[in-house]
Amino acid sequence: VQKKDIKPEMIVHEGTITSFDNPLVKYINVKKNFGKLQVLKGIDLEVGYGEKLTIIGSSGSGKTTLIRMLMTLEKPSSGTIEIEGESLWTMTKNGKIVPADEAHLRKMRSKVGMVFQQYNLFPHMTVLDNCTIAPIKVKGVDPEEAKEQAIQMLKRVKMADKINYYPNQLSGGQKQRVAIARAVLMRPKILLLDEVTSALDPEMVGEVLNVLNEIAQEEKDMAMIFVTHELDFAREISDRIIFINEGYILEQGKPESILNDPKSERLQAFLSRFK
Numbered sequence: 001v002q003k004k005d006i007k008p009e010m011i012v013h014e015g016t017i018t019s020f021d022n023p024l025v026k027y028i029n030v031k032k033n034f035g036k037l038q039v040l041k042g043i044d045l046e047v048g049y050g051e052k053l054t055i056i057g058s059s060g061s062g063k064t065t066l067i068r069m070l071m072t073l074e075k076p077s078s079g080t081i082e083i084e085g086e087s088l089w090t091m092t093k094n095g096k097i098v099p100a101d102e103a104h105l106r107k108m109r110s111k112v113g114m115v116f117q118q119y120n121l122f123p124h125m126t127v128l129d130n131c132t133i134a135p136i137k138v139k140g141v142d143p144e145e146a147k148e149q150a151i152q153m154l155k156r157v158k159m160a161d162k163i164n165y166y167p168n169q170l171s172g173g174q175k176q177r178v179a180i181a182r183a184v185l186m187r188p189k190i191l192l193l194d195e196v197t198s199a200l201d202p203e204m205v206g207e208v209l210n211v212l213n214e215i216a217q218e219e220k221d222m223a224m225i226f227v228t229h230e231l232d233f234a235r236e237i238s239d240r241i242i243f244i245n246e247g248y249i250l251e252q253g254k255p256e257s258i259l260n261d262p263k264s265e266r267l268q269a270f271l272s273r274f275k
């Protein structure tokens with residue numbers, strides 16, 4: 001029996017900025033089904049320039065799907081997603097959602113970077129080449145300049161001594177730090193980080209989180225959206241945390257408030273699992 005779904009009231013903690021005059025990203029009533037499974041039932045969300053946002057919620061609640069749509073890796077079933085006021089998708093006359101034309105998509109995608117759970121480095125290229133190929137080929141950066149920038153960035157992620165290594169000579173944590181450097185070097189307006197430490201051995205999680213923490217603090221103009229279960233990290237780096245539950249954003253607020261004073265039973269139950 002299909003239960004009629006009623007959109008729950010979103011709980012916004014005091015002092016939380018949830019809308020912007022000029023948002024970087026805007027989801028408007030975004031829904032997503034996979035066949036009969038309704039994963040997202042109506043997401044309204046704005047992200048500001050430079051904002052550091054963390055998405056929390058149970059496994060399978062749609063966090064990855066939500067950010068993959070920004071990368072155009074998933075198509076919404078309905079609703080609108082905008083970056084800098086421009087839609088990623090076009091609605092046709094018969095109500096079908098189709099990608100905008102290739103040139104437009106390419107332009108939109110260049111504003112977004114993503115770091116995945118699995119590092120996705122090019123295995124046949126050195127660390128340095130992994131970091132310079134896209135700036136040179138996609139952005140047209142001068143090769144010497146790209147190399148210089150890559151070396152600087154690899155210093156920041158503490159990988160400067162490994163620039164001539166190949167990915168299979170690196171630990172998981174080292175590969176992930178290279179993947180982070182590579183993504184930041186493309187200078188996206190928004191960087192998506194999807195559970196980037198969850199495939200790592202526990203002893204490597206800290207080094208990756210430390211590097212991310214530094215980048216989050218230094219890259220003031222780059223918005224970052226984290227999907228993570230590392231709540232101490234989220235508390236430290238986030239401007240805002242949103243909690244997704246049963247297809248909706250149920251609660252959002254500043255980290256201290258969300259993590260110390262959850263209002264809904266669902267968020268209380270979710271957080272109690274981490275104690």
Ligand code: ADP
Pocket residue numbers: 034037039057058059060061062063064065066
């Ligand atoms: P989370 O990131 O919160 O763990 P996901 O966005 O990965 O959640 O997945 C939400 C739900 O959608 C899960 O039940 C998952 O199995 C399902 N799902 C995700 N991607 C697909 C897909 N390509 N095809 C079918 N089901 C999918």
